[in-house]
Amino acid sequence: MYLVDTNIHAAYLLQNYENDDVTRQYLHFYETVSLVDRAIPDFILGEFETFMMQVVPSRYNLQIEDKRKIQQLTTEYMQNLTTDCTLIVPDTETFQYAKDIYFEYLNSHYISFVDALVLATADRNSYPILTKDERMKLLAKRMNISFFQPDII
Amino acid sequence: MYKSINVSPTTYQQLQQLATQLNKPKAQIIDVLVTEYEKIRSGQEEKKLTQFNKTMGAKINALAFSKKIAVTTDTIDTDFAALASSDFMREK
Numbered sequence: 622m623y624l625v626d627t628n629i630h631a632a633y634l635l636q637n638y639e640n641d642d643v644t645r646q647y648l649h650f651y652e653t654v655s656l657v658d659r660a661i662p663d664f665i666l667g668e669f670e671t672f673m674m675q676v677v678p679s680r681y682n683l684q685i686e687d688k689r690k691i692q693q694l695t696t697e698y699m700q701n702l703t704t705d706c707t708l709i710v711p712d713t714e715t716f717q718y719a720k721d722i723y724f725e726y727l728n729s730h731y732i733s734f735v736d737a738l739v740l741a742t743a744d745r746n747s748y749p750i751l752t753k754d755e756r757m758k759l760l761a762k763r764m765n766i767s768f769f770q771p772d773i774i
Numbered sequence: 775m776y777k778s779i780n781v782s783p784t785t786y787q788q789l790q791q792l793a794t795q796l797n798k799p800k801a802q803i804i805d806v807l808v809t810e811y812e813k814i815r816s817g818q819e820e821k822k823l824t825q826f827n828k829t830m831g832a833k834i835n836a837l838a839f840s841k842k843i844a845v846t847t848d849t850i851d852t853d854f855a856a857l858a859s860s861d862f863m864r865e866k
Contacts, residue, residue, distance in 0.1 A: 632847040634837075637837065638843055638844065652823075655816075656819065657819055672853070676856050686840060
């Protein structure tokens with residue numbers, strides 16, 4: 622079971638617009654992970670939805686027609702994720718653990734609260750993390766949480 | 775390993791029946807059932823994944839924007855800054 626981070630979902634949908642060999646390696650691996658082994662936390666789905674529906678159109682100044690296309694692709698993908706993948710919700714202890722991680726690194730290695738939730742959820746459930754986020758992987762390594770690493774960086 | 779589990783009376787009777795018919799301990803019957811179920815599930819999951827990759831791949835390849843853009847998903851957290859308040863939900 623892999624806890625899949627927002628950047629992997631976004632990279633998957635936008636793969637034809639991102640020219641990056643490392644990303645391709647992540648996606649190649651992602652496509653081999655069976656659907657039931659893809660852990661989808663509620664907070665990741667929420668972040669992904671906002672990113673695709675609102676951030677991407679704004680960040681890349683997409684025209685209305687292009688916004689509609691990306692919104693349609695995103696909702697279809699979300700429909701599939703929520704039907705076929707393993708949906709998870711952090712419990713209160715995980716939430717408190719995420720809070721501890723967040724405040725511990727707030728001034729030294731800032732990560733967002735969502736990222737802290739990813740680390741806490743992965744650690745408590747013993748899920749390896751699938752993320753492109755180098756900062757998160759650095760903390761995961763410190764916390765002895767396993768993560769996917771492409772062969773060639 | 776010893777762990778107690780609760781099963782329905784019907785399931786227990788069926789397990790007992792299988793164990794008697796095959797002349798094997800109930801624990802061994804459960805081991806075989808779980809292993810076989812995993813094989814079936816694995817085959818089904820492989821088919822589902824192939825179909826998913828095919829269907830989503832086609833939709834992803836059909837995504838054509840009206841202008842050329844180069845995306846990076848390495849900086850998602852900072853990209854949220856693109857949500858200027860004036861732009862947020864403007865279409866609605």
